[in-house]
Amino acid sequence: MSEIHFNKEKGSQIKLFTPGPINIPERILKEMAKPNDTHRSKPYAEMHQLVEEGLKKILYTSNTCLISTSSATGLMEACVRNLVKNDEKVLFLSIGAFGDRWYKIGVTNGKNSVKEGVEWGKAITPEVVQDVLSKDKYAVVCIQSNETSTGVYNPLDEVIPIIKDSGALVCVDATSSMAGIKIDVDKLKIDICLASVQKAFTIPPGLAVCSISQAAIEKVPQVKNRGFYFDFSDLLKRAEKHQTPTTPPIPQIRALAAQIDYILNQEGLENRFERHAQLGKRTREWAKDTNFEMFPEKGYESDTVSTMRNSLNIDIEKMVSLLLEKGYRIVNGYGDLKNKTFRIGHMGEVTVKELEEMLSVLTDIVSNLR
Ligand SMILES: Cc1ncc(COP(=O)(O)O)c(C=O)c1O
Incomplete structure (x- = not known):
């Protein structure tokens, strides 16, 4: 695990789907x-x-x-x-x-x-x-x-x-x-x-x-x-x-x-905002398909961080740690929302394809935990 975490030579190899800090290109x-x-x-x-x-x-x-x-x-x-x-x-x-x-x-x-x-x-x-x-x-x-x-x-x-x-x-x-x-x-x-x-x-x-x-x-x-x-x-x-x-x-x-x-001058502001909108949309679709309710009231969901309710009543801590073993970090709910919710950050340079890859690994973990 230290090879993907601390990694003295290459630095951490964990893919961060966190609400910051995030992966730096x-x-x-x-x-x-x-x-x-x-x-x-x-x-x-x-x-x-x-x-x-x-x-x-x-x-x-x-x-x-x-x-x-x-x-x-x-x-x-x-x-x-x-x-x-x-x-x-x-x-x-x-x-x-x-x-x-x-x-x-x-x-x-x-x-x-x-x-x-x-x-x-x-x-x-x-x-x-x-x-x-x-x-x-x-x-x-x-x-x-x-x-x-x-x-x-x-x-x-x-x-x-x-x-x-x-x-x-x-x-x-x-x-x-x-x-x-x-x-x-x-x-x-x-x-x-x-x-x-x-x-x-x-x-x-x-x-x-x-x-x-x-x-x-x-x-x-x-x-x-x-x-x-x-x-x-x-x-x-x-x-x-x-x-x-x-x-x-x-x-x-x-x-x-x-x-x-x-x-x-390279990505373009409007493209960047649109990419984040797509990342938010895709995460919400995944939550729906996986039967996790969104925590925010409809219409006010963020496009940079998605918070899902633990509506499947699974062990969130275990889910997060199993995903970490696969090289991806998402995070538990904040403060009192711990175990009641979990969060996926999708901001910065992350692409929809990279998000899809992480979500597919997470889907397998969730179905094993159910
Ligand atoms: C909305 C919001 N405000 C303030 C902060 C605090 O930011 P910092 O840790 O950079 O002081 C955070 C950090 O996560 C945040 O998400």
Whole structure:
């Protein structure tokens, strides 16, 4: 097993159908092995700028785009620390574990935090948002696009206009969908749209990115105690020179520059979104054929991660470990959903053919376990 897992010579040979981190193509690994200049050099700034400009295209925005030397959780914390004043309230629209995490970040930073949600497996509705916003005033509203724990994709097109009408700034955690599912930042007027890169971007973990609107930029100086590491004013100041305030993981930034070029100029954005749509559709068809119910309510299933109910009542842990013996990793349900659900990630560079191959092995395992 260590030959397919750790593998001292070749690295892990496991095929990851996980909701991130995911398999990284050889061309990206090679890119990361290239020598670099320092993070204050001109060549570095050129590389950094390529990422900033590429992100604008991927997010359909003219807003400034930032690179954070953290995972996505760091930027979730940055939103809370930089945009919410002491006499203001922040609303977290939670539909699962990562919405709950964002609320916890608000609370632990001493912000006046309110959480409103729906039953796990469901999407937030315009009615819920309308109702909560009619009862109180919020300066900032935080919401996931794709909730990775439940595999639900929120109807952003329907709820964000309602949030914007209330006058609040809106922050979207698109960690498990950015670069896999289209999100039109300017059309929706999203103030901050953030993600880490180890998911649909297909880069090893260690970086997060976001777009930031002019309204959010103007809010930052009004907020006290923004901390040091995640102070947007510092990040913005450095971004003017196409740099980060602290030493960044330069190989990851080189990789991201190359991957964004691949996404925009080789695969093409629309093709990439369509491939993810096909991956989602194919997984849902497989679930239906195998008699697993989808956990998300119909119409809100994610195209990057599928969460299935354990409707066959089989030993999920065993299923996952038998599949691992065949060289594929999928994952059990998240937190309390463990053994009640399981998840298949289908994002990044995975093709429908590769997904089919894994699903056919999984089908045999499921029928043996029934
Ligand atoms: C929706 C969502 N938000 C936030 C996170 C946290 O991301 P990171 O581990 O990059 O901090 C994850 C990670 O899986 C996620 O799926």
